[in-house]
Amino acid sequence: MSKRKAHPRRPLDATKKIKVQHGSLDKLPWKSVARPVETVLDGDDGILELEEVDNVEVVYEEKDGGKVIKFNVLQPPDITAIDESSAADGEPPASLTEDPQQSTTASFDAALLPKWRPFSLQPQLLQVLHMKSFTTPTPIQSRALPFALSNRDVVGVAETGSGKTLAYGLPILHRILSQPRRPSSKRSLQALILAPTRELALQVSDHLSAFSRAVSATLKDEPQEVDLSKVEVHASTKCKGQESKNRNTLDLPLVSVAVLVGGMSAQKQRRILNRGVDVLIATPGRLWDTLEEVRSVEAWYCVRENKILCSLFFDQDEILAQEVRNLKVLVLDEADRMIEAGHFAEMDNILRLTVRQSKQDEIEPELKAQESNASPPPNDNMQTFVFSATLSKDLQRNLKRRSRPKPGKNGNSKPLSTLDDLLLRLDFRDPTPEIIDLSPDGGAVSTLQESKVECLASEKDAHLYYFLLRYPGRSLVFLSAIDGIRRLAPLLELLDLHAFPLHSQLEQRQRLKNLDRFKLTPNSILLATDIAARGLDIPAIDHVIHYQVPRSADVFIHRNGRTARAMHNGFSLLMCSPDERRTVRALFSSLGRQDTDIPDITIELTLLDHLKERVRLARQIDVQHHRAKKQNHERRWLKEAAEAMEIELDSDIMSGSDDEGRATKHERKRINGQTAVLRAELKEMLSRPLIARGVSTRYITSGSRPIADDILGGKGSSRWFMRRREKNNIGSNPDCIVHETMLGLARTDARSDLVSVHRSRNATVDTKQEEDPEEWAGIGF
Numbered sequence: 001m002s003k004r005k006a007h008p009r010r011p012l013d014a015t016k017k018i019k020v021q022h023g024s025l026d027k028l029p030w031k032s033v034a035r036p037v038e039t040v041l042d043g044d045d046g047i048l049e050l051e052e053v054d055n056v057e058v059v060y061e062e063k064d065g066g067k068v069i070k071f072n073v074l075q076p077p078d079i080t081a082i083d084e085s086s087a088a089d090g091e092p093p094a095s096l097t098e099d100p101q102q103s104t105t106a107s108f109d110a111a112l113l114p115k116w117r118p119f120s121l122q123p124q125l126l127q128v129l130h131m132k133s134f135t136t137p138t139p140i141q142s143r144a145l146p147f148a149l150s151n152r153d154v155v156g157v158a159e160t161g162s163g164k165t166l167a168y169g170l171p172i173l174h175r176i177l178s179q180p181r182r183p184s185s186k187r188s189l190q191a192l193i194l195a196p197t198r199e200l201a202l203q204v205s206d207h208l209s210a211f212s213r214a215v216s217a218t219l220k221d222e223p224q225e226v227d228l229s230k231v232e233v234h235a236s237t238k239c240k241g242q243e244s245k246n247r248n249t250l251d252l253p254l255v256s257v258a259v260l261v262g263g264m265s266a267q268k269q270r271r272i273l274n275r276g277v278d279v280l281i282a283t284p285g286r287l288w289d290t291l292e293e294v295r296s297v298e299a300w301y302c303v304r305e306n307k308i309l310c311s312l313f314f315d316q317d318e319i320l321a322q323e324v325r326n327l328k329v330l331v332l333d334e335a336d337r338m339i340e341a342g343h344f345a346e347m348d349n350i351l352r353l354t355v356r357q358s359k360q361d362e363i364e365p366e367l368k369a370q371e372s373n374a375s376p377p378p379n380d381n382m383q384t385f386v387f388s389a390t391l392s393k394d395l396q397r398n399l400k401r402r403s404r405p406k407p408g409k410n411g412n413s414k415p416l417s418t419l420d421d422l423l424l425r426l427d428f429r430d431p432t433p434e435i436i437d438l439s440p441d442g443g444a445v446s447t448l449q450e451s452k453v454e455c456l457a458s459e460k461d462a463h464l465y466y467f468l469l470r471y472p473g474r475s476l477v478f479l480s481a482i483d484g485i486r487r488l489a490p491l492l493e494l495l496d497l498h499a500f501p502l503h504s505q506l507e508q509r510q511r512l513k514n515l516d517r518f519k520l521t522p523n524s525i526l527l528a529t530d531i532a533a534r535g536l537d538i539p540a541i542d543h544v545i546h547y548q549v550p551r552s553a554d555v556f557i558h559r560n561g562r563t564a565r566a567m568h569n570g571f572s573l574l575m576c577s578p579d580e581r582r583t584v585r586a587l588f589s590s591l592g593r594q595d596t597d598i599p600d601i602t603i604e605l606t607l608l609d610h611l612k613e614r615v616r617l618a619r620q621i622d623v624q625h626h627r628a629k630k631q632n633h634e635r636r637w638l639k640e641a642a643e644a645m646e647i648e649l650d651s652d653i654m655s656g657s658d659d660e661g662r663a664t665k666h667e668r669k670r671i672n673g674q675t676a677v678l679r680a681e682l683k684e685m686l687s688r689p690l691i692a693r694g695v696s697t698r699y700i701t702s703g704s705r706p707i708a709d710d711i712l713g714g715k716g717s718s719r720w721f722m723r724r725r726e727k728n729n730i731g732s733n734p735d736c737i738v739h740e741t742m743l744g745l746a747r748t749d750a751r752s753d754l755v756s757v758h759r760s761r762n763a764t765v766d767t768k769q770e771e772d773p774e775e776w777a778g779i780g781f
């Protein structure tokens with residue numbers, strides 16, 4: 001059929017429509033639609049996406065086993081649509097008939113990127129690296145690429161933000177681009193990347209998709225500028241207009257990348273899978289569900305439908321499982337976190353599909369006979385990459401040896417950790433996987449400045465508020481429990497700060513939305529549990545704050561790793577209450593360090609006292625608000641329960657016309673009134689400037705110099721101001737800016753306000769901070 005063989009560049013007659021028959025709803029050419037506001041479906045209603053399809057005719061065909069439903073779709077000969085009938089003929093649709101020459105025709109002057117030259121990457125990849133201004137490979141990329149590109153297995157351990165995604169991503173893309181594409185009805189899975197959390201999986205997918213689409217763009221006839229930051233990668237998040245705009249330019253990537261995570265439409269993800277992808281990024285839970293889900297559909301059909309349908313579904317299941325068995329590359333990103341996320345069982349099940357019989361016998365010799373007549377064997381040439389910022393040295397040694405500890409004389413052996421156990425189940429095809437450990441001693445990234453503050457647990461809110469006001473920027477605050485986030489988020493909002501929550505009990509859509517808001521709002525705050533600790537690559541996070549001490553050294557490292565990425569500066573603050581001291585000591589000792597080596601941040605106590613007042617008021621408002629909410633909730637509950645039981649409630653109860661009702665109404669009014677008073681008080685307090693010690697609000701209005709203007713403008717000649725300028729580096733730096741909300745202080749970086757516990761030992765500390773504050777003469781009258 002000529003339409004199937006049409007060259008993608010040949011102009012298509014968009015007006016002529018063809019009829020294509022599909023046997024299942026999933027195969028229809030669904031398109032994402034933006035949700036119109038008037039449907040009231042644009043909010044946080046738990047619906048992630050809407051899709052529509054035009055021109056569908058539903059027909060029922062009589063078969064021996066009964067009626068079979070078919071869908072006829074009138075559609076333009078769209079090169080992106082996969083025509084089932086053609087696929088069934090064994091001929092590929094036009095869109096997938098890649099030109100084997102295509103990948104070799106692209107050229108790029110490798111001299112433009114001399115540092116990447118030794119790796120002989122495909123020219124399209126070099127071109128994208130050039131467009132992204134990635135002129136130099138990061139250390140982990142330099143070390144891993146030579147092995148990964150020569151088919152070796154690699155275990156890579158490197159600090160957070162050091163470019164591990166491309167350390168395994170580039171070899172995968174290179175491998176796929178290097179193969180001449182055999183015409184086939186569907187792409188078969190080449191690489192599977194397993195990531196512990198949805199956000200991380202989506203991010204890896206973004207990263208690789210942006211690359212793959214830009215690679216495709218480099219092959220278009222007309223050279224075009226591709227703004228990589230704007231390339232939309234998830235079909236699921238595209239809106240209609242965007243999709244059609246991109247279709248002619250960036251769709252049909254040479255390497256197709258898909259993501260499979262919980263919380264997003266499983267049907268859509270399956271549809272994408274069915275069309276065929278080269279690289280799949282998945283969380284183990286959703287991938288295993290998807291593999292299992294087909295089996296249950298298959299069983300359902302066994303009971304309800306005829307045998308033909310039954311075998312059809314069995315084939316589908318086999319295709320997906322077989323694709324995993326046939327993988328060319330398997331990647332475990334943040335392998336250690338998969339265990340924490342409770343994915344052991346799913347991971348184990350998925351890994352079993354990739355494990356060869358000989359390895360299986362080694363892991364579970366008792367299953368030998370059972371497995372011997374199972375499905376076709378896994379691919380002998382699969383490459384395995386394991387990457388993380390934290391893999392213990394012990395674990396690396398075990399991986400290198402590829403052996404389980406031998407039982408001792410008495411038959412006992414040291415029990416394996418869950419992670420050891422899981423990683424030793426990996427069937428590296430390489431007899432000596434290359435282990436590259438570039439993790440920094442003590443786990444601290446060189447561009448990260450760590451700090452701490454000791455305070456009572458009940459005063460953490462005020463200290464946090466102080467830090468956020470004193471050092472504006474994008475701050476990620478980690479809390480150990482969701483309850484803490486629920487309490488803190490409204491509190492910070494009442495204090496006029498932009499705080500967005502991120503935790504596992506939020507809808508996936510809301511999680512992504514909050515992440516986006518955080519990325520787009522200057523000086524915003526993300527209040528997160530440890531689901532945000534790993535892998536998230538949010539540009540320009542200035543501060544990471546551990547509101548509660550993390551439960552392990554690994555979590556500490558990963559949390560810190562959200563700042564100071566890709567050699568940028570970053571700052572972390574550990575908030576430690578007296579009852580957390582012991583945990584902090586243990587945490588640092590497991591990193592081979594002492595907590596006393598971490599400098600403290602200096603705090604202007606006068607300002608802190610003012611802030612405590614604000615926090616106290618905000619808490620009171622929040623409590624009042626909760627009381628009012630609880631009352632409303634109880635009334636609503638009573639009403640709903642009565643309706644459900646078909647009981648008529650005494651109208652007095654609802655209308656508040658009897659004494660009790662009146663009391664409730666009165667109480668509500670009282671609470672609302674109190675809240676309004678407190679809100680007004682807080683508003684007034686927030687509008688008052690915060691004034692550092694030594695600064696007076698009283699000043700002489702007569703005379704030749706407007707002193708107040710000088711203070712606000714960062715100028716001044718008084719003794720106090722000269723000292724103040726010196727202390728805050730104002731004097732020597734004409735660009736130095738006075739703090740907007742804290743009068744009398746310069747707007748400094750948190751790095752310059754540190755004081756070491758071991759003052760003499762720590763060279764990084766600004767010794768000027770040790771000046772006795774009592775010496776400040778002030779300019780008050």
Ligand SMILES: Nc1ncnc2c1ncn2[C@@H]1O[C@H](COP(=O)(O)OP(=O)(O)OP(=O)(O)O)[C@@H](O)[C@H]1O
Pocket residue numbers: 133134135136137138141158159160161162163164165166388389534535536537561562565566
């Ligand atoms: N060669 C390079 N040159 C410049 N920037 C790079 C390079 N490689 C990657 N990056 C950028 O560095 C940032 C961090 O990369 P990536 O997310 O891969 O780090 P990571 O090591 O996986 O971090 P984590 O351990 O926290 O997951 C990304 O924004 C990425 O685009």
